Amino acid sequence: MTQATNHLPLATTGPLTQRCFSYRNVERMEERVDGARTMQILMFGWEFPPTISGGLGTACYGMTKALVERGHRITFVVPSLPGPERPSHVALLAAEDFPAGPGKALPEGITVNPVDSPLRPYMAEADYGMFREGSLLASPGHYGPNLFDEVRRYGEAAGLIARRVSFDVIHAHEWLSVPAALHARRESGRPFIFHVHALEFDRSGGGVNPGIFAVERQGLAEADHVIAVSHFTKSMIVERYGIDADKVTVVHNAVSRGEAAAAYGVVKAQGEKIVLFLGRITHQKGPVYFVEAAAKVLSVLPEVTFVMAGSGDLMPRMVERVAELGMGSRFLFTGFLRGGEVERMYAASDLYVMPSVSEPFGIAPLEAMLYDVPVIISRQSGVSEVLHHALKVDFWDVDDLAGKICAALTWDALTREMVERSREELRALTWGRAARQIEEVYKKVVNAEEGV
Amino acid sequence: MPSVVLHLHAHLPLRLKKYGFFDIGHSQDYFDGEESRQVLERVAKDCYLPANRTLLKLIRRHRGNFRISCSVSGMLLEQLEKGQNAVLESFRRLADTGCAEFVIGPSHHSLASLFSETEFREQVALHRRLVRSLFGQRTQAFRNTGLVYGNDVARIAESMGFRVILAGGAGRLHGCDAKALYRPAGCRKLKVLFRHDRFSDEFALRPAGAERQDLTADEFARRLAEGAHGDEIISLFMDYETFGDINRTATGMVGFPEAFPAVLLKRRNWRFLTPSAAAAQHAPAGEIDVPGQLFRAGSETVGLTWPGNHMQMDVARTLYGLEDRVRATKNRKRIGVWRNLQASDHFCHMSTENPAGGEIQEASNPFASPYDAYIHQMSILKDFSGRIAGKTGERP
Numbered sequence: 001m002t003q004a005t006n007h008l009p010l011a012t013t014g015p016l017t018q019r020c021f022s023y024r025n026v027e028r029m030e031e032r033v034d035g036a037r038t039m040q041i042l043m044f045g046w047e048f049p050p051t052i053s054g055g056l057g058t059a060c061y062g063m064t065k066a067l068v069e070r071g072h073r074i075t076f077v078v079p080s081l082p083g084p085e086r087p088s089h090v091a092l093l094a095a096e097d098f099p100a101g102p103g104k105a106l107p108e109g110i111t112v113n114p115v116d117s118p119l120r121p122y123m124a125e126a127d128y129g130m131f132r133e134g135s136l137l138a139s140p141g142h143y144g145p146n147l148f149d150e151v152r153r154y155g156e157a158a159g160l161i162a163r164r165v166s167f168d169v170i171h172a173h174e175w176l177s178v179p180a181a182l183h184a185r186r187e188s189g190r191p192f193i194f195h196v197h198a199l200e201f202d203r204s205g206g207g208v209n210p211g212i213f214a215v216e217r218q219g220l221a222e223a224d225h226v227i228a229v230s231h232f233t234k235s236m237i238v239e240r241y242g243i244d245a246d247k248v249t250v251v252h253n254a255v256s257r258g259e260a261a262a263a264y265g266v267v268k269a270q271g272e273k274i275v276l277f278l279g280r281i282t283h284q285k286g287p288v289y290f291v292e293a294a295a296k297v298l299s300v301l302p303e304v305t306f307v308m309a310g311s312g313d314l315m316p317r318m319v320e321r322v323a324e325l326g327m328g329s330r331f332l333f334t335g336f337l338r339g340g341e342v343e344r345m346y347a348a349s350d351l352y353v354m355p356s357v358s359e360p361f362g363i364a365p366l367e368a369m370l371y372d373v374p375v376i377i378s379r380q381s382g383v384s385e386v387l388h389h390a391l392k393v394d395f396w397d398v399d400d401l402a403g404k405i406c407a408a409l410t411w412d413a414l415t416r417e418m419v420e421r422s423r424e425e426l427r428a429l430t431w432g433r434a435a436r437q438i439e440e441v442y443k444k445v446v447n448a449e450e451g452v
Numbered sequence: 453m454p455s456v457v458l459h460l461h462a463h464l465p466l467r468l469k470k471y472g473f474f475d476i477g478h479s480q481d482y483f484d485g486e487e488s489r490q491v492l493e494r495v496a497k498d499c500y501l502p503a504n505r506t507l508l509k510l511i512r513r514h515r516g517n518f519r520i521s522c523s524v525s526g527m528l529l530e531q532l533e534k535g536q537n538a539v540l541e542s543f544r545r546l547a548d549t550g551c552a553e554f555v556i557g558p559s560h561h562s563l564a565s566l567f568s569e570t571e572f573r574e575q576v577a578l579h580r581r582l583v584r585s586l587f588g589q590r591t592q593a594f595r596n597t598g599l600v601y602g603n604d605v606a607r608i609a610e611s612m613g614f615r616v617i618l619a620g621g622a623g624r625l626h627g628c629d630a631k632a633l634y635r636p637a638g639c640r641k642l643k644v645l646f647r648h649d650r651f652s653d654e655f656a657l658r659p660a661g662a663e664r665q666d667l668t669a670d671e672f673a674r675r676l677a678e679g680a681h682g683d684e685i686i687s688l689f690m691d692y693e694t695f696g697d698i699n700r701t702a703t704g705m706v707g708f709p710e711a712f713p714a715v716l717l718k719r720r721n722w723r724f725l726t727p728s729a730a731a732a733q734h735a736p737a738g739e740i741d742v743p744g745q746l747f748r749a750g751s752e753t754v755g756l757t758w759p760g761n762h763m764q765m766d767v768a769r770t771l772y773g774l775e776d777r778v779r780a781t782k783n784r785k786r787i788g789v790w791r792n793l794q795a796s797d798h799f800c801h802m803s804t805e806n807p808a809g810g811e812i813q814e815a816s817n818p819f820a821s822p823y824d825a826y827i828h829q830m831s832i833l834k835d836f837s838g839r840i841a842g843k844t845g846e847r848p
Binding site for chain 2: 404
């Protein structure tokens with residue numbers, strides 16, 4: 001096992017345990033205005049910037065940053081993946097594994113510990129091929145049984161970490177971290193908070209994997225408290241997993257403006273309009289509704305360009321359907337986009353569409369809004385609970401979706417109003433707000449633990 | 453001798469039908485007659501009928517000492533004529549007592565005063581004719597939609613023969629205490645009567661006092677007596693809904709509107725006046741100069757303020773941009789559709805001021821969001837302008 005530290009002033013001295021203790025930073029505690037105690041948090045996740053493939057890593061980054069700004073100390077554990085350019089992740093130095101890019105330095109106070117595991121929350125298209133032989137995706141389009149071995153290994157490693165660092169609270173993201181969190185709790189006796197960003201019901205669209213469901217249910221049942229990213233998700237936790245509603249707190253995600261946000265002054269052809277779908281091309285994200293709506297829109301507005309950015313198991317079918325509808329010249333697939341490409345794509349778009357079938361939160365519309373792109377989102381998404389200046393549709397209502405796309409591309413007053421109002425709304429959707437709510441949950445479980 | 457001018461306003465728009473981009477050119481069903489009828493039926497039963505019963509009872513009980521004024525929009529009157537004769541009859545009975553003055557306004561509850569003087573005048577004339585034929589009254593009292601006021605509105609009202617105009621927004625005027633009549637700048641005969649916002653809101657909302665007790669009629673009368681001296685006029689302007697809402701009786705509010713006149717009239721020197729009587733008996737306390745358009749405080753919460761947001765401005769531009777072409781069709785049905793599209797409610801529904809907590813408009817708002825409201829209206833206007841173009845032979 002290796003540990004990684006980035007930009008930490010005390011990182012070079014002493015073994016891990018010692019270093020963690022040295023973080024009890026008295027000055028920071030005094031900085032707190034409200035006099036609340038600061039905490040040491042052991043966090044388990046799947047991914048952390050810059051190595052991310054979905055919204056989870058971005059969310060973890062923003063959340064941890066805000067928590068650290070409020071004086072808390074975080075040890076973040078992630079399983080790492082050996083890419084082709086990294087032959088040996090075991091011997092890997094963490095600093096290399098999570099290199100701090102020029103603009104994305106790890107906030108002071110966050111330690112990232114990679115654990116040796118090929119786990120990844122979502123697979124980029126190329127990865128599917130890569131893993132197919134390794135039987136990770138033996139069942140097509142879904143997880144293979146080996147994944148559970150990996151989860152177990154991750155959990156055991158987490159137990160080791162829990163013995164070596166000191167912390168007040170365990171905060172685990174998603175089902176893959178549940179065994180890790182349970183190990184850590186067994187080692188330490190500290191309370192365990194399960195942060196649910198998505199459930200198997202969202203991901204699978206009906207064909208629920210019983211193994212994953214079991215891990216989720218165990219996590220939800222055994223957690224001292226549960227954080228859900230939306231009321232949408234909370235109700236699913238209560239109704240489908242039989243969890244007491246009092247045990248679940250809703251903390252909506254937020255979005256933080258990337259440093260490069262304003263730098264993309266994309267020049268477009270006059271009058272050309274681009275409608276964007278950006279996300280995994282899987283059942284959950286509803287790409288099929290985007291394709292069908294595009295055909296309807298093109299029947300009345302033939303000059304519009306549709307872009308489907310991302311990759312996923314439904315991509316071949318989408319390509320075929322686009323060809324079948326004869327709109328290949330107006331419908332582009334970009335494949336999986338990374339970092340700057342994503343930002344450029346947002347900046348070039350006139351409208352962002354998220355027709356998700358089931359979306360616990362859905363951070364992408366907020367990111368699009370950062371680029372002053374108006375958004376259409378499905379009502380079946382958690383983010384629609386916090387967004388009021390977006391057009392909303394039921395994902396199955398292709399006519400409504402197509403009509404709203406046409407309206408947004410036709411009448412400037414509509415998008416102007418949405419964009420101007422969204423700017424105000426985004427200012428209130430900060431990670432600082434989310435961190436305050438998470439902090440309340442920490443206090444609650446720690447107080448319960450200590451019998452306060 | 454202090455007076456109270458009690459004014460109740462009734463209006464219901466024709467609801468817009470679900471209409472999207474792909475309906476353009478395919479459907480000219482803009483209004484949802486069935487839904488409008490159901491809403492009207494509900495409001496009639498819960499509000500108009502019980503309120504008018506109460507008012508009639510009060511007028512009879514106080515033998516001419518209790519006087520009110522009402523305004524019923526032309527749009528609502530037309531709907532009542534079609535299906536709610538009982539309500540129409542209850543208004544008629546009020547009119548017959550001679551103690552209820554029916555105030556005139558733009559017939560289609562439009563904001564035409566902001567965009568087209570011609571249309572504004574026509575709508576006022578329409579409403580005046582309608583009220584005269586239904587209630588036999590020829591009144592000289594006027595109110596603009598939403599109590600929107602300005603020098604221009606006053607000038608037009610005077611030129612049309614009105615002698616008093618009901619207005620809102622006194623709180624935004626420096627040196628106007630809203631307890632007297634004023635002379636609008638540039639007018640010679642017209643007087644303006646401003647809504648007393650604090651007392652009107654207290655009457656309508658009856659907020660709980662310090663002891664968490666609902667406002668009683670006695671307490672309200674005491675506050676009025678404390679707040680008015682000499683010849684002052686307290687203008688209580690409100691919607692019918694706040695006067696006759698039976699939901700309030702369920703929360704123990706029984707009889708506040710019913711008890712209040714008796715309590716006030718027991719105080720020797722108080723009386724109730726109609727707007728015209730108030731104007732006839734009081735000299736103006738001063739001149740009021742409002743060059744722009746004055747919206748009353750609180751109107752932004754229902755989205756009625758100007759200049760509006762991008763969507764409200766765009767719809768208004770498009771809608772009134774059609775005026776000449778609509779008139780050129782000389783088609784009464786088309787002109788009627790155009791007027792029905794002007795109802796201020798449609799503009800309120802596009803307000804983005806308070807999208808999360810707009811409970812006030814929830815009940816009457818058929819749209820999921822202001823953006824949906826805008827898309828509906830622009831789609832309708834697009835279709836409508838295409839049809840007019842077809843009619844007048846020009847290209848859309």
